[in-house]
Amino acid sequence: MSPNLNQVLLDIALNLSSNLNSETQYQHLIDGIDRVFPCDASALFILDQDGFLTPVAAKGLSSSVLGRRFFPNAHPRLEAIMQSKQPVRFDANCDLPDPFSGVLLSEEAELDVHDCLGCSLYVEGQLVGILTLDSMTVGAFDVIEPVTIETFAALAAATLRNIGQIKALKAQNKKQRHVTETLIQQARSKQGEMIGLSPQIQKLRNNIATVAKSDYAVLITGETGVGKELVAHSVHAQSHRSDKPMIYVNCAALPEGLAESELFGHVKGAFTGANSNRAGKFELADGGTIFLDELGELPLILQAKLLRVIQQGELQRVGSDKHLLVNVRIIAATNRNLEQEVEHGQFRADLYHRLNVFPISVPPLKQREGDIPVLAGYLLEKVRSQFNIPNLHLHPKALTQLEKQPWPGNVRELEHTLTRAALRAIQEQQHIIHTHHFDITLEDVVVKNTSKYFPPTSQGMRGLVEDYQKDLIVHALEKSNGTWSKAAEFLQMDRGNLYRMGKKFDLSN
Incomplete structure (x- = not known):
């Protein structure tokens, strides 16, 4: 193997791990081939999803080639290259039309007498592209050893695979960033969904604003369905960590036996099924916030490990002896009375006091x-x-x-x-x-309100009668699905009179 060939192979191999953009890497590959093979033109094609061959780099050909797409059925030589896993040679006497006829940059470009060579490029058994070489010298490729051609074909395939994987990773990363940004925007928008004008809700908003800018742990308490998760999102959205993720953990749904791994991660081989290293929820939340919903359901053994993370910002993956440092703001929520849980030995007192730095109680409806x-x-x-x-x-x-x-x-x-x-x-x-x-029946309300028609103090009969008339009309409309004619039939009166009476009581809309 010549020194020149060694250097070219080394340069191509180094390109595989470089940070060059894909177009530059493609062209470096073609330039290297031009230095080794006796060719006047060369081209690298990628097979796209539509079955077309798209040139991504060329040398010795008009630049117009890079703007074209070649359908194999229309170009027998390219089709023959694709159908063979071995290099294909086309001698000067080949009667198959040349796909590059008229676009060679050589002075003899108009001559059809030249040799051609093509290689199909495979990655893990899948055809990904082809490589073509053209020479104006008859028999130029006859002296090339097959192993040299196969070596460059393998390097070309590796280049396509490497660039393809990088593009796929970049696309995946872009998608993940988009998902993350969407989740962050959703979390921020949650703040605007805390609906209510009551003094109790205003007090809740003030408490959230007070603690949000700090890194203190927040313990959110309240009955089921009051909106504890909404409060957690609002705290995170108003914090200086709002541009980082808030990782949600439902402590009640952590799978038995895998809860520690879910929270703190594991290393490969830590237990049956641990086929690779995996980051836990705390690592994913590093720099941001972790929301521990239904905290009261967390087993005591995990409470001890959680306490260590809060105290020292330190955790260990399952099966590892290494300590990892994380910077996480903790928000926890529960519908249990944790003080009573502590008294009964169901919740660690030290963990409760660590989390209860700034308690927020969400009022029931x-x-x-x-x-x-x-x-x-x-x-x-x-x-x-x-x-x-x-x-x-x-x-x-x-x-x-x-x-x-x-x-x-x-x-x-x-x-x-x-x-x-x-x-x-x-x-x-x-x-x-x-x-x-509604599932709740009207009769429930009628029974509760019959006493209003018997006033405890002196009131005008006209007003009492009108109230009763209004309730009767509402009742009739409900029984008639809001249809005035049927309601009139129900009350055995003229529809026009009923409608005018309803309009008087502001019921006609």
């Missing part, structure tokens, strides 16, 4: 004064937008009924109840949601 109408409007707007309905709102009677419910499931229960009622109204092609659309 029943304590949020006047927030149900605002929440109902917001939640129904989501349904209206989803189904592209021009209008969708609650009948006043239905809203009154909602405000009287205890809502043990809080905002989540309210949302599900409203969604079911809205779907029933939509199915009936109604834009007003009446009490009969």
